[in-house]
Amino acid sequence: MRETEVYDVLIIGTGPAGLQAGIHAARKKIRVILFGHPQASALYRAHLENLCFVSGKRDGQELLSIGLEQVRHFGATVVEEDVVKTAQEGDLFMVETESGRKFYGLSLIFATGVSRKGLGLKKEKELIGRGVSYCVDCDANFYRGARVAVVGNESAAAFGALTLLKYASKVYLIAKDLKVAPELEKELRESQVELLLGRWIKEIRGAERLEGVILDDGHPLELDGLFIELGAKGAMELAATLGVMLDPEKFTYIVTNKRQETNIDGIYAAGDICGPPLQVAKALGEGCIAGLEASSYAIKKRKALFNS
Structure with missing residues (x-):
């Protein structure tokens, strides 16, 4: 790969931590x-x-703008797309x-914030781990040959x-208002995923385990697994694929030192x-x-690497 094709710092996240990292x-x-919406x-x-x-009460949208x-202004590039995959390839991330699109860099900063949004439905929390999951990458292997659905409007769900x-054996995608890149939507429509667009989930069914859901149009759907993927690809999944250490108790946060370094050389994290x-x-x-530090x-x- 030519030197000119390699970025020095890749930053996942365009909130306060990501933008401040990008400025410095x-x-x-x-x-x-920087990547992100x-x-x-x-x-x-x-x-x-x-x-x-x-001073005063300031609007968050204004401050982000x-x-x-x-x-x-300081020369950084901003790509307003979600990151869906990370990897380490030799000396590059x-x-x-x-x-x-794929981008390569010498260092990487996770600044995605945290969010594990739920549907807020009855039985959702009590069936976590018993048919309800918030992470496809973590739990997909448990549903071999099963009937599953993913609910969400954005890239994580797609x-x-x-x-x-x-x-x-059967995969549904339930989305009220699908908002993904045209290339991704085309791949979905050409795949074996059954798209249930313009619909959402109003009820989760099951006692000891998930049995299915009721859609907002009254249609019942029998399921073995339901994956709730609301928003962008989770930072935990993206970081875990690189071997980044998470907190040992709840696996909710990335562990860093005072220099914001993770356990992987060249990978940093900041913010929530x-x-x-x-x-x-x-x-x-x-x-x-x-x-x-990343710079x-x-x-x-x-x-x-390049003697430059």
């Missing part, structure tokens, strides 16, 4: 690229009034976006349904994905550190 890394005059950030629909130097303008085709307190001020501070790592790595 890009100011080093290196190649920086800013509107998916928890800040997007929030208001902020407890951040030092920011300013951050995006800043990170671009690879991320693949929902449109199928890729989850396609992945399950390798295991399950590193654990509480889930505050913008913390995310900005960790983003700053991660951006500086320093990448500069040394580029010299070693």
